Amino acid sequence: MNFPKRSVNVDETRVFRFERSTLIFVLSIWAGGNGTLACAPQENLGPDGRDAGGSGSSSAGGGGSGMAGSGGKNAGGTAGSSGGAAGTGAAGSGNRAGADGGPGGSGGAAGGARDASSQDSGATDAGQDSAGGAGRGGAGSDGGATDVRDAGATDLGDAGASGKDTGTDGPSEHPKFVGNITTHGAVRSDFIKYWDQITPENEGKWGSVEATRGTMNWAGLDAVYNYAQQNGIPFKEHALVWGSQQPSWISSLPAAEQAAEVEEWIRLFCERYPNVALIDVVNEPPPHTTPPYMNAIGGAGASGYDWIIWSFQKTRQYCPKAILILNDYNVLRWADADNFIKIANAVKRSGYIDALGSQSHGQETQTLSDLQARLNNLIAVGLPIYIAEYDVSTEDDAQQRMIMEQQFTLFWNTPQIKGITLWGYIYGSTWSQAPYSGLLRNDAPRPAMTWLMTFLGR
Numbered sequence: 001m002n003f004p005k006r007s008v009n010v011d012e013t014r015v016f017r018f019e020r021s022t023l024i025f026v027l028s029i030w031a032g033g034n035g036t037l038a039c040a041p042q043e044n045l046g047p048d049g050r051d052a053g054g055s056g057s058s059s060a061g062g063g064g065s066g067m068a069g070s071g072g073k074n075a076g077g078t079a080g081s082s083g084g085a086a087g088t089g090a091a092g093s094g095n096r097a098g099a100d101g102g103p104g105g106s107g108g109a110a111g112g113a114r115d116a117s118s119q120d121s122g123a124t125d126a127g128q129d130s131a132g133g134a135g136r137g138g139a140g141s142d143g144g145a146t147d148v149r150d151a152g153a154t155d156l157g158d159a160g161a162s163g164k165d166t167g168t169d170g171p172s173e174h175p176k177f178v179g180n181i182t183t184h185g186a187v188r189s190d191f192i193k194y195w196d197q198i199t200p201e202n203e204g205k206w207g208s209v210e211a212t213r214g215t216m217n218w219a220g221l222d223a224v225y226n227y228a229q230q231n232g233i234p235f236k237e238h239a240l241v242w243g244s245q246q247p248s249w250i251s252s253l254p255a256a257e258q259a260a261e262v263e264e265w266i267r268l269f270c271e272r273y274p275n276v277a278l279i280d281v282v283n284e285p286p287p288h289t290t291p292p293y294m295n296a297i298g299g300a301g302a303s304g305y306d307w308i309i310w311s312f313q314k315t316r317q318y319c320p321k322a323i324l325i326l327n328d329y330n331v332l333r334w335a336d337a338d339n340f341i342k343i344a345n346a347v348k349r350s351g352y353i354d355a356l357g358s359q360s361h362g363q364e365t366q367t368l369s370d371l372q373a374r375l376n377n378l379i380a381v382g383l384p385i386y387i388a389e390y391d392v393s394t395e396d397d398a399q400q401r402m403i404m405e406q407q408f409t410l411f412w413n414t415p416q417i418k419g420i421t422l423w424g425y426i427y428g429s430t431w432s433q434a435p436y437s438g439l440l441r442n443d444a445p446r447p448a449m450t451w452l453m454t455f456l457g458r
Contacts (some may be wrong), residue, residue, distance in 0.1 A: 171323040171354055173384075174234050174277060176412070178456060179421040183429050185220055187227045194458060197277075199236040199421050200224045206265055207245040213261075218272060225273050234277035236421065238388075239327065240266055241282045241311045243289025251292040258296035263314055270318035278386065278419075280327040280357055281315045282308050285343055287336070288328065303346050312352035327357030327388050332374045333366060344381050356381060359389040360407075361423065361434055364399075368406050379416045387411050389423040391430065391437035392448065400436075401447040408452065425449070 179197025187198070202208055203220030210216055228235035241262065250258060270276070283289075285308060298306035312324055326347060328340045347353045356378060363371065378385060390411075392403045411417050424430030427438025427446070439449035 171321055173323065173418060176417070177234060177419045179234070179236070179419065180425050181421070181423055182224060183424065183426050187224060188426070192231050192233070194425065194453065197234045197236065197419060197421060198224055198228050199238050201424070202245070204237050205239065205242065205245040207247050210247050210265065213247065213249045216268065221273070225276070229275065235273070235275070236278040237269065237273070237276050237280065239280035239283035240269065240315060241291060242284060243291045244284070246291060255293075255296040258293035262293055262297055266314050267318045270315070274321070276319060276322050278323045278325060279315060279319060280388065281324045282311050283327045284329060285326070285340070287339065288330065303349070305343055305346050308343065308347050309350045309352065312347060312350065316352045323354045324352065325355045325357040325386060326353055327359065329359035329361065329389075331356070331358035331378055332360060332371060333363050337374060337377065341377060341381055344383070348381065348383060353383065355384040355386055355418070357386045357388040360387050361389055361391055361393075361431070363407065364392055364394055364403055368410065371407060372410065375410070375414065384418045385416050386418055387420040390420055391423045391434045393434035393437040395436045397447045401451050404448040405451055408455070
C-alpha cells in the first residue's frame with residue numbers, strides 16, 4: 001500500500017499552519033491514541049458537516065480531529081504516513097461518531113474509533129508496512145462517520161500495492177441493517193416502512209443484464225439502485241460472479257474473450273453504480289457452482305482459488321468503496337461448511353475480501369446450539385459476516401414467530417454480524433423453495449413480522 005509522503009496541504013491538516021500548532025498537534029496525537037477527543041479548532045468543517053477532520057499526510061504528521069455538523073459525515077481524519085497517528089471525531093446529531101481509524105505508517109499508532117452503538121470501537125493495527133498503510137475507513141454514504149472492518153485491522157496489502165486501502169476512498173461500513181429484496185422485480189411502496197437495506201433478487205445477475213452479448217439491460221438494477229439512493233439506504237449487488245444465471249453465450253467464447261467479458265461486466269456495473277455499498281462478488285463457489293469461464297480468469301492457480309481472487313481483485317479495482325463479500329448457502333447449516341471456510345481463508349490472504357455472506361434458508365429445524373456452534377466457526381475466520389438470505393418457511397404462525405425470535409435475536413446480538421437481509425416478505429411471492437416464508441399475508445403481518453418490527457422499533 002503506497003501512502004505517498006508529500007508536503008502538508010493547508011486544506012488537509014491545518015493544525016500545522018497556525019500559531020497554536022504545537023497545542024493542536026499534541027491534541028491530535030492524543031486523540032489518535034485514545035479516541036476520546038471530540039474536536040479540534042481550525043478544521044475543515046463544511047456547512048453540512050462533511051469532511052470535518054483533516055488527513056495527516058506528512059512523514060510525521062498526525063491525522064486531524066474534528067466534529068461533524070448536522071450532516072455528520074467523515075468526522076475525524078485518516079492516518080498520516082510513516083508514523084502518523086489517526087485522528088478521531090464526533091458526529092453531529094443523529095449520526096454515528098467515529099474516526100476513519102486507519103493504521104499509521106511505519107511505527108504509527110492507529111486512531112481510536114467510536115460510534116453510537118459501541119461496535120468496532122477502535123483500530124487494532126498500528127501500521128504493518130514500511131510505507132505506512134492507510135485504513136479502509138472512508139466517507140459514509142448513509143450519514144455519520146464510519147469505521148470499516150475494525151478500522152483497518154485486517155489490512156494485508158504490501159507497501160508497493162496500489163489502488164487499495166487509500167484512506168477515505170475505502171469501503172464504508174453502515175450501522176447494522178435489516179433489509180430485504182425486490183418483489184417480482186419491483187420495489188413495493190411499503191418497502192421503506194419495514195426495511196433499511198435493499199438487494200435485487202434477480203435483476204443484478206449477469207444473465208438478467210446481458211442476455212444478449214453487448215446489449216445491456218440496466219432498467220431493473222437502475223430502479224433498485226435509484227430507490228436506495230433516494231431513501232438513503234445501502235444497496236447490495238447480488239451477484240457478480242456465479243456459476244448460475246450467467247449469459248448463455250459466455251460458454252462458447254475463447255478463454256481470452258471470456259476474461260475480457262467478465263472484466264467488462266464488473267467494470268460497467270461499477271461505473272454505473274458508484275455508490276453500491278455491498279457486493280456479493282462470488283456466489284456459491286465450488287463444489288456448489290462453477291462458472292464456465294473459471295479457467296479463463298485464473299483457474300485454481302497457486303492458491304487453489306485464483307479465479308476467486310481475480311474476481312475480488314477486479315471488483316476492488318473498479319468498485320473501491322464497496323464492501324466485497326464471498327457468499328454461500330452452506331455456511332451455517334450444511335455439512336460442507338468447512339469447505340467454505342477453507343476457501344474464505346485462502347481468499348482472505350489476498351487482502352481483497354472484506355466480509356463473508358451466509359445464505360440462511362432451510363434452518364427451520366436447526367437447534368439454536370447447533371446454529372451458535374457453526375456461527376462460531378465462521379467468526380473464527382476473522383472477517384465481518386452478513387446474513388444474506390434469511391427466511392423461516394412454515395405455515396404455522398406460532399412456529400414461525402418462535403424460530404424467528406430465537407435465530408434473529410442471535411444474529412442481531414452477534415457483533416461480528418454487520419447486517420441481515422431477509423429473502424422476501426410477501427406471502428406467496430417468496431423463493432419457490434421457501435414457499436411459506438412470507439411475513440405479510442394478504443397485507444396483514446404474521447406474528448413473526450409483528451415481533452420483528454417491535455424488536456427493531458419500526
